[in-house]
Amino acid sequence: MSIAIPFIVLLVVGVIAAYHRLRLAVWVAISATALVAAWLLGASPVASIVAGVLLALASLPLLIPAIRLPLITAPLLKFYTKILPPLSETERVALEAGTVGWEGELFSGKPDWKVLHEQPKPTLREDEQAFLDGPVEELCRMVDDWDITHVRADLPPEMWDFIKKNKFFGMIVPKEYGGLGFTALGNHKVIQKLASVSSVVSSTVGVPNSLGPAELLMHYGTQEQKDHYLPRLADGREVPCFGLTGPWAGSDATSIPDFGIVCMGDWNGARVVGVKLTFDKRYITLAPVASLIGLAFRMYDPDGIIGDKKDIGITLALLPRDTPGVEVGRRAMPLNCTFQNGPIRGMDVFIPLSQLIGGEAYAGKGWQMLVECLSIGRSITLPSSASGGAKMGARVVGAYARIRKQFGLSIGRFEGVEEALARIGGHAYTISALAEASAAAVARGELPAVPSTISKYHCTEMGREVARDTMDILGGKGIILGPRNFAGRNWQAAPIMITVEGANIMTRSLMIFGQGAILCHPWVLKEMKSAMLPDERERLREFDRNLFGHIGFAISNAVRSFWFGLTAATVGRAPGDTYTRRYYRKLNRYSAALALCADTSMLLLGGKLKFKESLSGRLGDVLSNLYIASSLLKRYEDEGRPATDQPLLAWSIHNAVYKIENSLSSALRNFPVRPVGWLLWSLVFPLGRRAQYPSDRLCHKVASLLMSPNEARDRLGVGVFTTPCENNPGGRIDSYLSQVVLAEPVERKFLKALKNSDIEALDFRSQLDEGVAEGWITAEERKQLEALREVTIDAISVDDFDPEELRSAGYRREADSGRAAA
Structure with missing residues (x-):
């Protein structure tokens, strides 16, 4: 021994x-x-x-450096430069555009949780809160979603006027240009509240405050462009849109065939140097009503008018709607949600170089401009919309499941419905935490390239799940459209959010891990940059430092993964309280596992990894759910660790961890180099998989929270429009919950007495009369049951119409013409 x-x-x-x-x-x-x-x-x-x-x-x-550098590092550097995958200009720009925040810690294998906890709690400014309580609340009261989506297929004129007058289109425009100058968090809260009552209104307000002329002008516009356009965008004199997607370039935005040729032309009576544009864009939100069009195109200078470079590259420009040759105004109909959307076309449309965003100096820099601004817009508009819809859904469906009874029991008490309610509550809690985290990152001044894709993808995917479960619970109430239906349009809108600002399939399989593996990794990007340094001695020295740092990093993650797997992450230092410490330990484990699997994948597959989309998607899911779980814990800490929120937190964390293990399992079982996959499995899961989907007991707790008045339910609904006005059927249903809960004991007493009696009355009011006469209930209790019947009828009723009301205007015109001809 x-x-x-x-x-x-x-x-x-x-x-x-x-x-x-x-x-x-x-x-x-x-x-x-x-x-x-x-x-x-x-x-x-x-x-x-x-x-x-x-x-x-x-x-x-x-x-000893004198031995290590020439005998070890130099040969490895030579080998590395041979296998280093070439980066296209598009990939290089995408990698350099974003900043790295908390996601970098998750990729480290050993997150420093102080970094997360020291981030300031997201807090609105006084003017932002006043805007939410004032103009936003008033705008929500004006919303009649049935009138917007079915009758008009547009916002009513008074609503357009209100939006412009109150500078909803200028929320991100600085105050010195006449805008509201809101932070990203303020923008997020406004979109969230509007989305809780109408996806059309939230889209209409969200797009001008996302990727579009205002955002681009603020970052890159010339002073003259800012002074002219920003005040007009802020007060609604200009309605903007941005044309990027076309028939031949959707997610592959760098391949746009739309082009502009540098030439001489006439503009406002003068002969100037400009660009003659030919373009065909589609799916452009606000295009039919836009007065100012942002346009992405590829710029060419075949005659060398402004320089020696013939293919200048992707460039961005501003086109007034009345520019000769611009074709705009026709509408598309996105799944009957009827927000303004349509094509923009033009042939030989001339504009001067002064209409290029940023002027001639920014010609050819359009892709960089788009990538930087996309990460900002993607962090806010769609995640905020998903958050508003999910939070409203959780509140209203929870109340509906308590109000609606079948077989003498609230439908929310059935275990099958409880499962769906738990998913709604857990997803709503998760979406709101994730959406706020990404908005807060932008508000801190970050350009969160990776978190923005995580937030957009997962918020919209979970939002679709909430919409589906909502429809399942509502049943007939959900599928019959009309003024009383609060869910049908959200169900129709869910695929729209999945599709826009980068299709989710592409976002998951190409962007999250593809960008994160290099941008967030503590050593890979440094190695790549050091290998390309021009000075030979500096290149060798820097590569040596980064290479051996990377080797130590990889060994550490292998050891940490194996140790955490053996102990099921039940030991080790971790922050949090006695309730959450176990969750932090789990995330430490999966952070190490992600770093290990990512390193191994990049080492063995190199440039081929970008074509292994299933593997990239699964590892991206691991990173995403680590970020999601971190956002949940940050939210829990920021809100003072409320004990009543613990079922929501537990459901959401268990769900994220379950997804992490599923994704790791799928990645390793399908790893392209099978023996390496087996070895990684033994390090990551030495005792097998342990994570479980949230238990039935936990689902019951979450469902019960949604169906009863309590602090956790109130917190979950903060920031959505629950005012019980005439045009807000969801708000009315939500407001009935307390009344229904108070009436339930009286209802049970009455029904029990009625069942054991021999009265002959069949209608409800006659039964109440006999109940009072027989002494089962008092006169006051009778009023309580009558009120319960009224709110129940309002909650469960659906709409019906005269057949002519549902015929299209075109059909009616044709029928009228036929009758006139006869």
Whole structure:
């Protein structure tokens, strides 16, 4: 046994050093000290000497730069430059455009939770809160979604006027240009509240405050462009849209065939240098009503009028609607949600170079401009819309499930419905935390390239799940459209959010991990940059530092993954309280597992990894759910660790962890190099998979929260429009919950007495009369039951119409013409 002790000592010290990420010199010093101590305590002298020699042979070449640089680093650098996948200009711009925040810690394998906890709690300014309580509340009261989506297929004129007058289109425009100057968080809260009552209104307001002329002008516009356009955009004199997508370039935006040729032309009576544009765009929100059109196109200068470069590249420009040759005004009909959307076309449309966003200096820089601004817009509009719809759904469907009874029991008490209610509540809690986290990142001044894609993809996907479960619970109430239906249009709108600002399939399989693996990794991008340095000595020195940092990082993650797998992440330092500490430990485990799997994938697959979309998608899901779970814990901490929220937090965390293990399992079982997949499995899941989907008991707790008045339910609904006015059927249903709960004991007493009686009355009012006469209920209780019947009828009723009301205007015109001809 004494012979094995020195080698066991080396192994144990090495594992501890790797787990804690000690420097190589520290590991060697501790190992040497431990060997001497083992010798003195009785270990075999010969074995100790052999172990010491092995330690020296392994460490000295690495510790001495004069040996390491020429004999180890230089050959590895030569090999690395050969296998380094070439980066296209498009990929390079995308990688350099964003900033790295908390997602970088998750990719580290050892997150520093202080970084997350020290982020300030998202808080609205006084003017932002006043705007929510004033103009936003008033605008929500004006919304008649049936009138908008079915009768007019548009907002009524008074609503357009209200939106412009109150500067809803200028929320992001700085105050010095006449806008509201809201933070990203303020923008998020406004869109969330509007989306809770109408997806059409939220889209109409959201687009001008997302990717579009205002955002681009603020970042890149010339001073003259800012001074002219920003005040007009802020007060609604200009309604903007932005044309990017066309028939031949959707998600592949860099391949747009729309082009502009530099030439001379006439503009406002003068002969100037400009661009003659030919373009065909579709799916452009607000295009039919826009007065100012932003346009992305590829710019060419074949005659060398402005320089030697013929293909200048993607460029952005501003076109007034009345520019000769612009064809705009026709409408598309997006799944009957009827927000303003349509095509923009033009052939040989001339504009001067002064209409390029940023002027001639920004010609050819359009892709960079778009990537930087896309991450901002993608972080806010769609996640906020999903949050508003999901939170409203959780509140209203929870109340409906308590009000609606079948077989003498509230439908929310049936376990099948409880499962759906739990998903609605858990997803609403998750979406709102994730949407607020991404908006807060922008408000802190970050350009969250990776979090924005995570937020857009997962908020809209979970939003679709909430809409589906809502429809399942509502049944006939959900599928019959009309003024009383609060859910049908959200169901129709769900695929729209999935599709726009980057189709979700492409976002998941190409963007989240494809961008995150390089941008968020602590060493990969540094290695790539150091390998391309022009100075040979500096290149070797920097590559050496980054390479061996990366090697130590990889070894540490392998050790940490295996240790956490063996212990099921039940030991180790972690922040949080006694309730949440276990969740932090789980995330530490999966952070290490993600870093290990990502490193291995990039090492073995190199440039081929970008074509392994299933693998990228699954590893992206791991990163996404780590970020989601972190957002949940941050929300819980920011709100003061409310005990009543614990079922919602637990459901959401368990759901995220379950998805993480599923994704890791699928990635490793389908790993392209099978033996490596088996090895990774043994490190990540040494005792097999342990995560479980949220239990039935937990689902029951979450469903009960949605169906009863309580603080957690109130917090979940903060920021959505629940005012019970005539045009807000969801708000009315939500307002009935307390009244229904108070009336339930009287209802049970009355129904029990009625069942055991021999009265002959069949209609409800006559039964109440006899109930009072027989003494089952008092006169006051009778009024309570009558009120309960009224609110129940309002909650469950659906609309019906005269057949002529449902015929299209075109059909009616044709029928009238036929009758006139007869």
